[in-house]
Amino acid sequence: AQTVTQSQPEMSVQEAETVTLSCTYDTSENNYYLFWYKQPPSRQMILVIRQEAYKQQNATENRFSVNFQKAAKSFSLKISDSQLGDTAMYFCAFIPPLNDYKLSFGAGTTVTVRA
Amino acid sequence: GAGVSQTPSNKVTEKGKYVELRCDPISGHTALYWYRQSLGQGPEFLIYFQGTGAADDSGLPNDRFFAVRPEGSVSTLKIQRTERGDSAVYLCASSLNPGLGETQYFGPGTRLLVL
Numbered sequence: 001a002q003t004v005t006q007s008q009p010e011m012s013v014q015e016a017e018t019v020t021l022s023c024t025y026d027t028s029e030n031n032y033y034l035f036w037y038k039q040p041p042s043r044q045m046i047l048v049i050r051q052e053a054y055k056q057q058n059a060t061e062n063r064f065s066v067n068f069q070k071a072a073k074s075f076s077l078k079i080s081d082s083q084l085g086d087t088a089m090y091f092c093a094f095i096p097p098l099n100d101y102k103l104s105f106g107a108g109t110t111v112t113v114r115a
Numbered sequence: 116g117a118g119v120s121q122t123p124s125n126k127v128t129e130k131g132k133y134v135e136l137r138c139d140p141i142s143g144h145t146a147l148y149w150y151r152q153s154l155g156q157g158p159e160f161l162i163y164f165q166g167t168g169a170a171d172d173s174g175l176p177n178d179r180f181f182a183v184r185p186e187g188s189v190s191t192l193k194i195q196r197t198e199r200g201d202s203a204v205y206l207c208a209s210s211l212n213p214g215l216g217e218t219q220y221f222g223p224g225t226r227l228l229v230l
Contacts, residue, residue, distance in 0.1 A: 004157075033216030043204060045158070045221035052216065091157050099171065100214045101146065105157030 004094050006106035013082045014114050020067075021077045021109045023092030030054075033095040034068070035103070036077045040088040048090070051075065082113045117141075119222035121207050127228045128197055136192040136225045140209030147190050148219060149182055150206040158206050164190060165213045197229045 003026045013019035025034070036048040051059045051068050058066050063080045079086055092106040120139040128134050140147050146165055150158035160174040164184045172182070179197075184190040194201055204226050208219040 035218075037221075043206075043224045043226075045206060045208075047218055047220070050216075050218060093157070095216045100216055101148070101163050101210075102160050102171070102174075103148075103150070103158070103219060105159070107155070107157050 004092050004104055004106035006092055006109050008109045009107075010110045010112070012112045012114060013079075015082055015084060017082055018078060018080050019082060019111060021079075021090055021092075021111070023075045023077070023106060025073050025075065025092070025094050027073070027094070027096060029097050031097045033100070034066075034075045035093040035095070036064070036066070036075075037091045037093060037105075038086075038088045039091060039108070045091070049077065079111070084113050084115060087111060087113045119207055119209055119220055121205075121222040121225050123225060124223065125226045125228070127230065129230050130197060130199060132197050132229075134194050134197055134227065136194075136205050136227070138190045138192070138207030138209075138222060140188065140190070140207070141211075141220055142188075144209035144211050144220075145187070146210045146213035146217070146219075147184060148208040148210075149190070149192050150208065152204040152206055152224070154203070161192075161205075163213070170213070194227075197227075199229050202227055202229045 005024045032053045034051045038046045067076045089108045091108045093103045122137045149161040152158040163171045167187045179195045182192045204224040206224045208221045210217040
């Protein structure tokens with residue numbers, strides 16, 4: 001079974017600053033998929049960024065970027081130039097190659113952006 | 116519609132009652148997923164549909180839970196003899212195609228409270 005660990009229950013950041021969320025996962029597979037999802041108080045889970053394990057290059061989406069360290073099984077998310085609208089719960093998630101549809105989520109990190 | 120929709124948004128019921136939760140996926144998406152999110156936790160996989168058939172129902176907790184997708188579009192999650200432990204947010208997601216780590220798009224969820 002795969003497990004996803006987010007060791008930071010809560011993070012707080014000043015507006016316009018940078019915050020990094022950690023995520024580690026456990027798998028014996030070589031090819032898999034990693035995601036960061038954002039869940040604001042509205043409950044709608046929104047995709048932030050997606051990474052395919054066979055790609056060496058770290059994924060980037062505007063102010064969001066990841067640091068994918070395959071050997072260390074680490075997949076951290078960096079939010080640059082934080083905005084008030086970034087306040088939400090952030091979930092790291094993993095899809096294995098065998099059941100390549102089944103998302104496994106971490107417990108989440110609550111991010112609060114302060115004005 | 117533009118996104119995944121779920122009804123009702125909130126449902127309060129009494130222990131022992133039957134409930135139905137509805138999901139309308141994004142038009143044209145062949146794969147549909149149900150997840151359950153307990154308070155303070157990440158979502159957990161329940162069931163996956165490819166077209167009309169349940170391709171993987173391994174996440175359903177017991178035989179009180181059942182889901183259908185008779186025409187390959189709308190899906191209904193059915194819970195019989197509800198228990199207080201069933202209280203959670205039930206999330207539905209859809210993807211254009213199943214597998215290969217395809218991005219799943221989530222609805223806003225149904226918050227179920229069993230009294």
